[in-house]
Amino acid sequence: METDDRVIVLGEDVGPYGGVFGATRGLHERFGERRVLDTPISETTFVGAAVGAAMCGFRPVVELMFADFVGFGFNPLVNQAAKAHYMFGGQVTVPLVVRTAIGAGLRAGPQHSQMMYSLFAHVPGLKTVAPATPYEAKGLIMSAIEDGGPVVFCEHKALYADRGDVPEPPYKIQIGSANVVREGTDVTVVAACQMLKRALTAAEALEASGISLEIINPRTIFPLDTSLILESVAKTRHLVVVDEDNAFCGFGSEVVSTVTREAFGALAAGPVLVTPPHTPVPFSPVLEDTYLPGSDAIAQAARHVLESA
Amino acid sequence: MMTGKTGHGVTLVRMDMVGTSVQADSDQVETLLGFYKSMVRIRFFEEAVETAILAGRMPGFCHLSIGQEAVPVGVSAALRPGDYVASNHRGHGHALAMGCDPKAMMAELFGRSAGLSGGRGGSMHMADVSKGFLGTDGIVGASLPLACGAALSALLRDSEQVAIAFLGDGASDIGTFSESLNLASLWLLPVVFVVENNLYSEGTSQVRHQRVDDIAERAAGYGLPSAVVDGMDVSAVATAAISAADRSRKHLGPSLVECKTYRYRGHYVGEPEGYRTAAEVEQYRELDPLQSLKRRLIAGHGVTEQVLGTIEADVRAEIDGAVAYGAAGMPPDPGEIERFTYV
Numbered sequence: 001m002e003t004d005d006r007v008i009v010l011g012e013d014v015g016p017y018g019g020v021f022g023a024t025r026g027l028h029e030r031f032g033e034r035r036v037l038d039t040p041i042s043e044t045t046f047v048g049a050a051v052g053a054a055m056c057g058f059r060p061v062v063e064l065m066f067a068d069f070v071g072f073g074f075n076p077l078v079n080q081a082a083k084a085h086y087m088f089g090g091q092v093t094v095p096l097v098v099r100t101a102i103g104a105g106l107r108a109g110p111q112h113s114q115m116m117y118s119l120f121a122h123v124p125g126l127k128t129v130a131p132a133t134p135y136e137a138k139g140l141i142m143s144a145i146e147d148g149g150p151v152v153f154c155e156h157k158a159l160y161a162d163r164g165d166v167p168e169p170p171y172k173i174q175i176g177s178a179n180v181v182r183e184g185t186d187v188t189v190v191a192a193c194q195m196l197k198r199a200l201t202a203a204e205a206l207e208a209s210g211i212s213l214e215i216i217n218p219r220t221i222f223p224l225d226t227s228l229i230l231e232s233v234a235k236t237r238h239l240v241v242v243d244e245d246n247a248f249c250g251f252g253s254e255v256v257s258t259v260t261r262e263a264f265g266a267l268a269a270g271p272v273l274v275t276p277p278h279t280p281v282p283f284s285p286v287l288e289d290t291y292l293p294g295s296d297a298i299a300q301a302a303r304h305v306l307e308s309a
Numbered sequence: 310m311m312t313g314k315t316g317h318g319v320t321l322v323r324m325d326m327v328g329t330s331v332q333a334d335s336d337q338v339e340t341l342l343g344f345y346k347s348m349v350r351i352r353f354f355e356e357a358v359e360t361a362i363l364a365g366r367m368p369g370f371c372h373l374s375i376g377q378e379a380v381p382v383g384v385s386a387a388l389r390p391g392d393y394v395a396s397n398h399r400g401h402g403h404a405l406a407m408g409c410d411p412k413a414m415m416a417e418l419f420g421r422s423a424g425l426s427g428g429r430g431g432s433m434h435m436a437d438v439s440k441g442f443l444g445t446d447g448i449v450g451a452s453l454p455l456a457c458g459a460a461l462s463a464l465l466r467d468s469e470q471v472a473i474a475f476l477g478d479g480a481s482d483i484g485t486f487s488e489s490l491n492l493a494s495l496w497l498l499p500v501v502f503v504v505e506n507n508l509y510s511e512g513t514s515q516v517r518h519q520r521v522d523d524i525a526e527r528a529a530g531y532g533l534p535s536a537v538v539d540g541m542d543v544s545a546v547a548t549a550a551i552s553a554a555d556r557s558r559k560h561l562g563p564s565l566v567e568c569k570t571y572r573y574r575g576h577y578v579g580e581p582e583g584y585r586t587a588a589e590v591e592q593y594r595e596l597d598p599l600q601s602l603k604r605r606l607i608a609g610h611g612v613t614e615q616v617l618g619t620i621e622a623d624v625r626a627e628i629d630g631a632v633a634y635g636a637a638g639m640p641p642d643p644g645e646i647e648r649f650t651y652v
Contacts (some may be wrong), residue, residue, distance in 0.1 A: 008465070029520040034465055040495065042488035049492065052458020052472075055443055056393065058465065060458075079448050080455065087434035088444060089427030090649040124650055148652030227479075 001031050003170070004059065004067045006127075007145055010037040011063030011099075012048055015057035020065055021101060021160050043072035047098065051080045051150075054096040059145055064100040067154065073098070073104040082125030082271035097141070098219035102130070103194055103244060104281045104292055107156040113157075121222035122249070127175055128221040130154040130194040132196040134164040135221055139173030147175060154249035156193040171290070184214035187260065188232040190255050191242040192218050193290075199242055201295035206302060213302055221251055229255065230263050238309065239271040240301045242293055247275040269309040272281035272301045325576035326450055336544065338610045340386070341602065346541045346620050348378040348384065348599050351402040353628040358401070358418060362578045366636065368420055372399040376573040379598035380505050381406035383546025383568075387501075387554035391461035393441045393450040393472040398433050399505075399572075400445030403475050407442040409435075415631040421638030427572060428641040429649065449519075450480045453489035453502065460493065460500035460563070469558040472500045479510030479522045490565070499557035501550065504567040505540065511576045512584045521590035525567040533565050534551075540568030541596040571596070 001007045009027055015038035018025030028036040039046040043064060049094045050060035064073050081094045104113040120128040129144060129151060131137040135269070137155070144151040181196065182203055192197035196217050203213040213231050218224060233239050239259050243252025256271045355375050361367035371459035372379075377399075385406040388394070396403040404414060409425060417424025417435050425435040436444035441457060446452055456474030463470035479487060481504060493500050504525070510518045519525065534556070536549045546568055553564040571593040575582040606612040 037496075040491055041486070042484075042492060044485050045457065045488035045492050045536070047456035048451065048454020048485065049461055049489075052395065052443070052455035052460075052463075053462045054458070056459045056462035058462050075448055075451065076454060080446075080451060083434070084436075084444070085652060086649045087426055087430040088436040088438065089425070089429055091426070091436055092438045092443075093652045095652075127651070267447070 001027070001037065004080045004145075005059060006059045007061060008035045008037065008053070009038070009061045009063070010039050010050060012039055012041055012065055014038060014063050019063055021155070023099065023155070024063065043069055044075055047073035048076035048080065050096055051076045051084070051094055054081070055084060057149050059095045061097045061099060061145060064098050066112050067100040067102045068111050068114050070100065070116060070119070077126065077150070077152070078123050079284045080122050085149060086125060088125055089192045094150050095117040095148050097144045097153050098150070099153045099155060100210050101157045103156040103158055104152045104288060105194060107283060107285060107288060108157070110280040117152070117154045118245045118250040118254075120154070121251060125150065127151045127223065129175055129219065130156070130192050130221050131219060132156075132159065132193050132217050134162060134166050136173055138166050139171050140175065140198045140219065142170055142172045151175065154193070158194045173219065176220050176223040176225055178218045178220070180214060180218055180228070181217045182213065182215040184212035184236065186212045186236055187238040187240055187305055188214050188220060188229065188236045189240045189242060189298065189302065190214060190216045190229060191298075192221070192251075193244065195242040195244050197297050198293065198295040202298035202302065205295065205299050209300060211306065219226065224255070224258070226258050226262065229259060231264070233259055233263050234266050237266055237268040238296065238305045239267065240305055241271065241275060242274045242298050244276065244292065246278050247273055248278060250275065269305050272305045274298055274301045315613070330617045335536065338606070338612065341606055341610065342546070342612070342620065344382050344386070344615075345599070345602050345606065345617065346548070346624060347382040347406055348543065348602070349602055349621055349624045350411065350627070351378045351381065351405050352599060353624050354405060354631070355401055357415075357632050359574065359578050361418075361580060361632065361636075369418075369431050370577050370579070371401075371418070372577050373574045374399045374402040374572060376593065376597070377505055377507060377540065377548050377570045378402055379543035379566045379569055380503065380540050381475070383543045384503055384550040386547035387550035388471070388473070390649050391441060391468070391470045392461070393443055393456065393470065395443045395456040395459065395472065395474050396445045397452050397475055397477065397480065398445065398447050398449065399477065400435075400475070401432070404435060404437070404442055404445060405467050407437070408440050409437045409442055411631040412634045413437075415635030416489055416638045419635040420640060421635060423638045424635075429648070434635060450476065450483035450485040451631040453480070453485045454474055456500050456502075457489050457493050457498055460498035460557075460638070461496065464496070470499065471557045472498075474502050476501060476502065478504065478506040478508065478524060479514055479518065481527065485532070486527075490528060490533055490563075493563035494532040497560065498563035499560070500563045501553040501557060502563065502565040503550070504565065505570050506567055507570050507583070509570045509572070509576070512580070514584065523567060525565055528565040529619055533563055535565040535567065537567045537569065539603065540570030541598045543598055543602055
């Protein structure tokens with residue numbers, strides 16, 4: 001916002017309130033009423049208006065409070081933002097970022113906890129990113145804002161309270177680049193957002209048993225950095241994918257499918273996919289904890305994939 | 310003529326807008342001849358499209374606005390270079406009135422690479438952003454938020470640009486209508502919502518899809534001034550649109566203009582149209598915007614049949630040329646199918 005006047009922020013409570021998760025805190029005070037706009041509760045229209053403003057020279061960053069509310073904002077996202085560049089023959093670009101809170105673990109219940117990123121990633125024309133650390137959040141939001149097209153920026157609610165080193169000067173993390181968070185030799189584990197932390201816990205637990213996990217954080221859901229995953233699988237010959245989204249037609253299934261298609265010969269055993277059950281996210285702490293894959297389940301999956309080799 | 314709940318029966322022009330003293334120069338003969346030519350262009354263009362589709366020469370399906378020409382042409386009188394228009398599924402007339410090239414539009418409808426959208430869009434997805442035409446749109450109610458966003462861009466630039474959202478009576482029932490009127494009113498966006506009330510939401514008559522006669526009444530609930538005009542009278546539309554746009558240019562905010570109009574064709578080309586009678590269509594043909602303007606020009610302005618005939622012949626040649634151009638164009642290269650998916 002400091003370097004580009006075209007960047008504006010809009011959404012519910014993003015102004016003096018600072019966003020329900022505090023993500024826009026201080027922006028209104030610093031950049032003023034004209035660049036930080038509180039909207040009425042009307043997602044279809046303010047996402048649509050952001051698309052219109054993007055088509056007319058601005059770079060709006062929209063906050064869609066919870067990804068679960070995307071039903072209201074889905075039309076402008078899917079039918080305008082994602083398609084305008086294509087269906088108008090390349091005449092126009094839609095440099096739009098839709099930031100939205102995803103994920104379970106906060107006892108927020110079925111309508112405020114869903115992951116949704118597989119849904120976004122399924123739509124041609126949209127890029128979908130999902131940072132796992134504060135460092136990545138900054139580097140990826142910079143890239144998302146500078147991207148010429150629409151980007152859905154998924155922020156996991158359970159990670160908002162995390163602390164981490166974030167350099168003051170601007171920097172970017174390329175959209176479509178994953179990273180190896182922990183090097184290992186026995187099993188490749190792909191895990192995003194909250195699941196990354198749990199995979200790291202599983203890796204530490206397995207270390208004592210002499211099992212070495214290589215953990216990959218995709219950072220971008222689409223376009224997926226398949227080459228990094230395939231490189232890792234070529235080395236470890238085993239794959240576990242952990243996905244907090246539902247399995248059916250989901251991101252995790254896509255990773256399994258891609259690796260199976262592209263590197264079948266490299267696999268010593270069938271890949272294992274760890275996901276929640278195919279249900280809405282339940283409210284009761286007991287049920288929600290059962291719903292979310294834990295580090296134990298991830299460790300067990302890693303053992304299983306090695307044993308079945 | 311048409312009274313009661315089954316037709317418009319309304320030629321009332323009610324202006325509760327600020328600044329309605331602005332008069333269109335819409336009684337000048339040059340202006341009227343320009344209106345006539347623009348309306349004839351839309352009529353001939355769409356008749357040619359209909360012919361091509363029914364003959365199986367043009368792919369897809371589309372929605373024609375034959376009968377409604379006075380609305381886009383009247384609104385275009387209020388527009389200046391730099392203004393924006395967001396259109397809907399019945400948008401060929403809007404595009405033509407914004408100055409989009411009939412050849413490129415026809416090529417698009419034939420699915421050609423030289424089409425306005427490179428053959429990727431078709432009838433409901435054609436834009437010419439260089440002219441401020443942000444596209445026809447296949448999603449009912451989508452034009453309002455887009456126009457709000459275009460208007461927001463104008464507001465943030467402190468420009469005098471105005472955005473127009475065209476929508477039908479059907480779209481006045483969808484959520485974006487309420488949301489966009491509220492947002493535009495709240496932010497004083499320079500946007501004019503132009504309702505083309507053609508009495509039918511697809512195949513459902515207005516009395517069967519909403520309780521009000523005048524959709525403009527709804528504007529007051531959001532703090533917007535509004536006007537109801539005879540949408541078959543291009544000058545009436547122009548006068549109202551100029552007032553509305555002028556209001557926005559003065560940073561006084563948005564407004565809504567409801568144009569009572571009628572389409573002679575079905576919701577889409579080839580529709581059975583079981584929901585209305587031929588007699589009703591004939592009644593509205595009596596109000597035809599082209600014929601009534603023609604009569605006015607001859608009787609009130611001394612324009613000869615010959616002058617009008619020349620205009621028609623010129624437009625006929627233009628549209629024939631566009632059809633030939635579109636029909637003969639090259640299809641897009643299948644190898645480029647993924648082009649323009651991502652920036």
